[in-house]
Amino acid sequence: MNRWIFLLATATLAAQSGYFRDIRPILQKQCQGCHQPANKMSDLDVTSYDAFKKGGKRGTAIATVVKYLTGETQPRMPLGSPELAAADIAKFREWIAAGAKDDSPVESSSSQPIVYLQPPVITALRWSPDGSQLAVNGNREVIVHSSDGKRILHRLAGKAERILSISYSPKGDLLAAGGGTPAQFGEVQLWDPRNGKFLRSATLTNDTVFGAAVSPDGSKVSVGAADNTVHMIDTATGKELFKNSNHEGWVLGTVFGIDSKRFVTVSRDRAAKLTDSNTGAFLENVNLLRGELTAVTRHPKKDVVAIGTEDRYAFVYMMDRPRNMKIADDTTLIHKIDRQDGAITSMDWSSDGSRIAIAGLSPVVNLYNADTGKLASQCKGHSAGIYSVAFSPDGKQLATGGFDGMVRVYNAATCQLQLTFSPVPLSHGNPTGAGQ
Ligand code: HEC
Helix, strand or coil, rough: CHHHHHHHHHHHCCCCCCCHHHHHHHHHHHHCCCCCCCHHHHCCCCCCCHHHCEEEECCCCHHHHHHHHCCCCCCCCCCCCHHHHHHHHHHHHHHCCCCCCCCCCHHCCCCCCEEECCCCCCCCCCCCCCCCEEEEEEEEEEEECCCCCCCEEEEEEEEEEEEEEEEEEECCCEEEEEEECCCCEEEEEEEECCCCCEEEEEHHHHHHHEEECCCCCEEEEEEEEEECCEEEEEECCCCEEEEEEEEEEEEEEEEEECCCEEEEEEEECEEEEEEECCCCCEEEECCCCCCCEEEEEECCCCCEEEEECCCCCCEEEEECCCCEEEEEECCEEEEECCCCCEEECCCCEEECCCCCEEEEECCCEEECCCCCCCCCEEECCCCEEEEEEEEECCCCCEEECCCCCCCEECCCCCCCCCEECCCCCCCCCCCCCCCC
16 A cells, blocks of 8 residues: 555656566565575665666676676576577566666655655554654654654664664664565664755665664664665664574564663564573573563663563563473563453663563553553554554653554553654645655
8 A cells, every 4th residue: 555655656667677576576586585685695685776787797787687687698597497488588688778776765765855645554663762752663664752752853864664663872873763664675774863954875685674772872783674674784884794594483572681782682583582692692582571572661770671562462581591490490580461451562661671562563652660560551543453652761651653644642650641743744635746
């Protein structure tokens, strides 16, 4: 749906062979398995126009590709598969003869504002550490609002079609946005949220990434992925410090320990793993958990984590288990929290440590007393599932967003609804860009 709205807004209907419509689908289907960031045969990555243009060991693929497809240069591509249909090879020829332009809406999004006919599903929302901003995902962008919801401060439009996680550095000088374009690439974008300036990005996998978290010291960003990998990015350079494959399912959440030296990852493989943030070495499992793990948050001052599951339970665990602890010993479990009315999607711990907010596929956010594990209050008002929940830095407010596309801000003590707003500027009727 969102994609179509976007295409309507930006399409230039070319009759000739075009990259987005003709070339890209062939590359995705026939070539990407061997030519992608994680498996870059002959140094060639075909998952984006820029990477394809850059080419491999023998230079830009725009110059080499037709010869490889016809077999004039050996080995013929796609290696190990039947040769492409003559009509498909002709599409490459025609596209190259016409200048090998990038006509994909991904690229054109950077030069013109994205148009919305309806609010997109909210998958990520975070407050800046000084409480002045509320950053919310749009389509292909992060929209930074003043926290009263009255003004858009910055629109951070990047390449990724979806932004699934947002994290600020504690100093407020960096915003990391994690996401990607499904079945194409995963990306972590780094922005300066004070002026809206794009700093750098890292393309990581051939599918979206999840649960981006900036380390407390601001030096790193951890992120999980749909190919079961975990990645660590250096914020100063955007370079990948390491990746590991210790999980056996999608890695949906990551969080650092207090000293930034270790981090916890949670996965659909039902494991929560503690890992060294400098080397990527596996340290230990965060003990006995049940169900696919979907969300994680940390106590603001202690190495204690709350973990949520797809089968609706949340657990509060000490991050470290004593070395001599036996298997099946559950002494690091602090609380098991009541079953929720829907799968858990997002959790946040208030900055004074007193409350844990749990959101999920039910339209109610439950707030728990973090000391007792008992329900403290319930914030209502959403009509459908909630995918992101965040306490304001002073702990007085709670922001939520989800399927209905509206940001809601509650008084975190009483759950009284204070503010509801659409995070995107809505354009009515005319899909060509007027009305912004
Ligand atoms: C099974 C793996 C595989 C598939 C699938 C595959 N390639 Fe390749 N590709 C390779 C390998 C290996 C090389 C290096 C060949 C050599 O030089 O010996 C290569 C090299 C290339 C090069 C030259 C890169 C350079 O500059 O060195 C191009 C261009 C290329 N492939 C295009 C494609 C296209 C287009 C497709 C899809 C239609 C495709 N490949 C599918 C494995 C693959």
